[in-house]
Amino acid sequence: MDTVELERFRYHIATDRERRTLTQITNVAHGFTERAEPKTPESCARYLLSRMINKKGEEGLKESLHQDHPALTIRSVQHLGNAILVRFDQNFRGVPVFGAEATVELDKDCGLTSLQWDLGCVHPKSTIAPDLSDVAAIERLAKTLDADLEIKEIGPPQLQLFGGRHCAWHLVWHFFDVPALPYASDGSGQLQPHSGIPVSDFLMDAKNGDIIFSYGKAFSADLSHAQMVGRCEDDFSRRFTGSKIGPSYKLHDVARDLRTHDSQYSPIGRWAGQLVASPRADLGDSRRGAVSAHYNATRVTDFYRNHHLGDMLPRNLIGVINCCDSATPADREFRNAFWRDEKMWYGQVRSESGHLVSVARFLDLVAHEITHGVITVTSDLIKDGDGGALHESFADIFGVIIKNHYTFGINSDPKRWDWTIGEGFPVGGGCLRDLSDPGRLNHPNHTERRLKMPSEPERENHENGCIPSKALHAAVTAEASTISSEDWIAVIAKTMATLHRTATFADVPVQLKYAISTHLGESRRNLVGDLWDIIDDAYQSVGIYAFATPRVQPQSLLDRSS
Template sequence: MSRHFDRMRYHIADDPDAGGRPRPPGAFTGIAPGLEDVAPRFTSNEAAARFYLDHKLAEDASAPGFRAALATESPARVPDLELRSSRQTPASGTTLVRFDQTHARIPIFGSDVLVELDQARELVAMDARLTEVLGAPGAPDIDSSAALARVAEATGTALEGAGTAPPSLTYFLDEAGTWHLAWHLHGLTAVLPEARPAPGGRAGATGHGMEDPSPRDLHPQVDYLVDAEDGRILYYFGVTPTVDIPTKLRGFDENGTLVDRIWGDRLAGAFALRDRLRNIVTHDLALADLNENPPLPDPVQAADPDLGEKFKAAVSAHANATRVFDFYRSVLSRDSIDDQGMALTSVINCTVGEGPEWRNAAWWKGRMWYGQMRNPAGVLVSTSRFLDVIGHELTHGVIESSSGLVYQDQPGALNESFADIFGIAIKNWYEASAQERTDTWNWELGAGWRPTGAGLRSLSDPAAFGQPAHMRDFVRTRADNGGVHTNSGIPNKAAHLLLTSTTPEGRPVLDARDWLVLIYLAMVRLSRLSDFADVPVALRDVAKVYLAGSPRQLEPVLAAITAAYAAVGIE
């Protein structure tokens, strides 16, 4: 689908007229030096972004997509672009402004416009994916109820209601280049037969490689685009993921380690695992079945701030959620999962179907849900003890609230890959002997998850877990949302090569913190339908800003990016 969109990329580092500096508005309107006072001034980031888009797109108005967005018959700037979000990125000191393209006020699926501004609202970068809608109807022939009934029929599912959000109309361009007006049905608990996990072995039925199914598998949330003329299913993809003084608590976790850096809430005669400063809270579902939609109980409470060994699962969940939160805040300057301080809720002792074992951990409905498995001694232990798995799952939430990579095909494999990268990075950040030196890191995700002691995947050796490590081995399949858990091995391997890259003298090209910041900044600036090849482009763009003050360091970084992705066949 993306090949039918017109693509425009701009970055100050590649602009010979910018000299590596953000471009002020006067540079686009021909304001002479000394007359800056008459240059445009903006009261919002949206207004600034629209100004720059209006001028940059006009430079190539022959491209149908750019011409459609400009809509010169309207006095407004890029009137067919609708603001999606405007968020600061403290790690780079810039603001990312995102737009969706519309036609006749109806969104165009797959369109995406990103404008990056500095603190003075001057242009840093731009990445636009735009198109022109031709030959599509202007009004639906069937209503949203009929579209919902079509999905119910095709999936054999009784659907009540319309999903996680009301149905909406969108324009959709299929692979053949034909436009459709479609109903976008959001978050339906229904899966087409060809997209369901293969019957048989437990491990083969779960994408993450965990033994038991996730509630995302049993209660999936899938978006559908249904033709508003004839009811055909055109496309589908999975969707996943006051300040008070806290009280310091302590207790033993599931690994038998005394954890004395968790915070809770002092109540009348008790202490609750609710950290109001970070907005982190932990609940105990007491082995209730998620299939029965049990109500969430009060946060875990103890009579004493020393929880001892009685609350091991809760201590692990609360402590690991705190570690993930602190990593994202201190290393990547992100305010919780959605970058707006959302609550980070953990629920322990969950089951799906017959318990008491449920060998899984999942980000689902905006919360973390933890099951339990038996250790070699036959004792039930919580999956909340796996910090890297928790980092992986919570990163799905970060992606969900930033780039929104759709959970299908290459965008879905990137979604899984970034979750693996940051899951492994977070664990090593707290457990490696030298967090900034990746030569001390363990690259296996979920080590010890399986009864054999093996983990789930490896960034350094994807093939050890049945994943491809090069594009020549890319797996084309309809299963597992287009092989998202299989093909993620390719960008995983590239990330490992990047994080371990060295100069000819044998020194690290960058330390781990800087690489992780660059990978994070690239991740949040991607679009919903980005593919593997978009990642090195985004990495190079953010590196040029992040290292603008270190030009001697920039060249080896750009070379390392090119080499890492070329080594896995991503050009």
């Protein structure tokens, strides 16, 4: 198939000092008042994107996009504080182009703030005709992966175009959420299990049936409002919101769209758990794991909503306690927690007294897993290579942020924060990761030390995620930083939400700088230049160098008057 790689473009108003680009793509103020269409975020974003592509896109891209009407379809519209993000996916003759997307960021008046795309220049004469039928592809995948994998466990695949990752383009069958481990990138076969809870996406060549790319996706009635109480795993009395359903009180918070279920130690793949219920609103100390899971998930969702990030949360959040997998020993200890199938799954560990204690007792781990869900709703980073490490890095970062938010309060000093994840979780004590000093746990702290572990992708992602996490820690705690922790939270959240699926380490400092420019606005534009330098220094200290971004001229930053 005669194609080229994805075309990459980035624009932010902070680097358009004289508004030349903005003036070129808009005929009047904000670009839409002269048109008959209603001024909605969707219509404004589509108009601005079309004008920018016509002005700045390569001829091959324009020709490719003109084959479909529309070739760019809206995936989502999300509100983050005063910003509006409109995301587009690319199609070619009705076939989605894997990883091809565009994001338009608007202000509250639908004016353009930033615009970015990674789009494919597909030759207009390319044919979209698979040699392998979807039924044949399902049979081929089942046979290739595992003799015990039944065809009925594989959902129908979607025909897509795959390319732009330093390889030729392919027409592929994309299989979603297959209960199997991904394949090693060197083609040596399936990876070895790490968490024991596999679920992966597979892209199969629609011509010859070869698996050309795969990636894991498991991270590691009549209702009435009811106030409930119970003791948690840390022996504190916790108050939380549930529902009264008939004669029972259940852990279903309708307002927060949050539920807590009990797996009753059944294997993950065969889960048939039910809502945790009680005949009384006071659970006492009988359901400590459920109380911890529900209470901590409430705190995490409240944090996101109180920071104007509620649109980033997954809908219908479900936490599942008392989880096991097929390898769980008879004593039911399952030392794990992860995000999978749009649910939070919590295992349990033996305490010194011999009792099973839910992993949901750790607020930072609950925040980590819910943040994986936030990422899937927003940037939807691919869990492979840099994308997988960034998935874990941002989950760790927000685990730290949320834990310290409830420990020290709003606008606390990040230099006082505890930057560890999972303190007290490992056997023998200690923590899982230290974002301030990964090296003390023998985790990589520089790109020169990044791990290559094709047989253990989850460990590779978690440990390599320490590299960008250390950089972000250095930026947030820098002595020269002149903004508050609340400012940093908003900037980091926006960066996490605006990255594209195929983002690399080098994309993060760029998006951080753009987010800072927008967040500080006119009143604090004099701070932007120094903060850009702090970000560059922090990321370069771990070997991450941003893609070229023009140097900011603070005196003209975000000045819309010209």
